[in-house]
Amino acid sequence: MENKLTYSEFQEHLLQAVRQELKTQGSYQCELTHNQKNNVESAGLIIRQEDHVIAPVFYLEKAYQSFLAGMPLQQISRELVEAYQEQVLPEVDLPDLTDYEKIKDRLRVRLVNRENNQSYYKQGPYKLHPMGAEVLYIDLENQGTERMSIQVKTIMAERWGKPEAELFGTALENTQDHEKVSFCSMNEALQELLAEEPMVAPLEESPMYVLSNETRKFGATVLLYPEVAKQIRDKIGKDYYILPSSIHECIILPKEKGMLSVKELRDMVWEINQSQVLPEEVLGNEVYEFRDTVAKVKKCSKEERER
Structure with missing residues (x-):
């Protein structure tokens, strides 16, 4: 039976259903993603219109619970596409992430969990702290009320060619200036x-x-x-x-x-x-x-x- 799909199988079936739903509505890219966040890894579905720079991620845990409770896969797919079409995507000022001079004022630092979280904070430069791990982020400003950010990955920091001590020092100064x-x-x-x-x-x-x-x-x-x-x-x-x-x-x-x-x-x-x-x-x-x-x-x- 369809509602006996495992979570992994559900993700693949939903991906195909969403692609089919969008097929007649324009040029879209649709793919699965697994994002490691603080303490948890979440499966999500990315829908991107081809001329858009950014794309939302729809996390699938609740959708799978609805599926197990009896909601048809096609209904879940249709509601997900409707949710995508109803939202207004912000206009993001996306800097050149390879140019340190253009992004250094956007550097921020965060304190995150470290007990069961190494696969998350070790994706980029980090410092251990008695209460957790210090992680670098880039603040992405936009024209709306929301703010977006991305973690500084190791490959980014290597391209900048700056000592980690300098990166963390700059990020801490910026964070103090913007987060009182x-x-x-x-x-x-x-x-x-x-x-x-x-x-x-x-x-x-x-x-x-x-x-x-x-x-x-x-x-x-x-x-x-x-x-x-x-x-x-x-x-x-x-x-x-x-x-x-x-x-x-x-x-x-x-x-x-x-x-x-x-x-x-x-x-x-x-x-x-x-x-x-x-x-x-x-x-x-x-x-x-x-x-x-x-x-x-x-x-x-x-x-x-x-x-």
């Missing part, structure tokens, strides 16, 4: 989220803080900025733990007597990552700390976690 730090109490963050909700009960005071950037996109990266970790310590007046909420933000928890143990905090981080954070947005399952006497971010030791 956002640091607020947990109560302030929740009040911002609930601002539009009517009749919200007063929030209990929370000892925690939220660290991110102003766009809330890859906000954990601000921990790479020089002096940020020390500035937080100066602001709250205490050493603190760092809980990696996601690649977009971290929770700052001042150290207090009678608080949860590091092991309990680590269990909490793991549980939240499993139940509330998308796999591609998980930063890590460990707990980190900043102590004024050490003056740097470090992972809590095994002895501390177990105690």
Whole structure:
């Protein structure tokens, strides 16, 4: 039966169905892709009109679940083509990626997961960090409200002929200039989220803080900025733990007597990552700390976690 296709077989059958659907509608290219993103590899279908520079990727996990639930392959194909035709593709200012002088101002750095993610971050230059891996990106500006970016691959960096230290230094400076730090109490963050909700009960005071950037996109990266970790310590007046909420933000928890143990905090981080954070947005399952006497971010030791 058709609905007994494996995921791999489904992808091939859907590709042929979409090609057939587009056959009478113009000149299109259609192909399968497997994109390695933070922590996960996703199968997708690319549809490109021949005179367009960019093309959307339609990821297929949900489509396959619909197929297994009984939706006919032809209906899935038709809906996918309709979705492609309804969207407005942005006009992207695509630079010459081989010319370092043209792209150096677009370089950015991100902090991503490294625990189960080597095939992703090792596609290009990277630096290991106590909380993950630092990865280089090129920011692609466009004329709409959305922003696009691509990871710097090894072959790109080799063509530029620049030392990796220079690339990461430039990327960090650019990122600091374009992604300002956002640091607020947990109560302030929740009040911002609930601002539009009517009749919200007063929030209990929370000892925690939220660290991110102003766009809330890859906000954990601000921990790479020089002096940020020390500035937080100066602001709250205490050493603190760092809980990696996601690649977009971290929770700052001042150290207090009678608080949860590091092991309990680590269990909490793991549980939240499993139940509330998308796999591609998980930063890590460990707990980190900043102590004024050490003056740097470090992972809590095994002895501390177990105690």
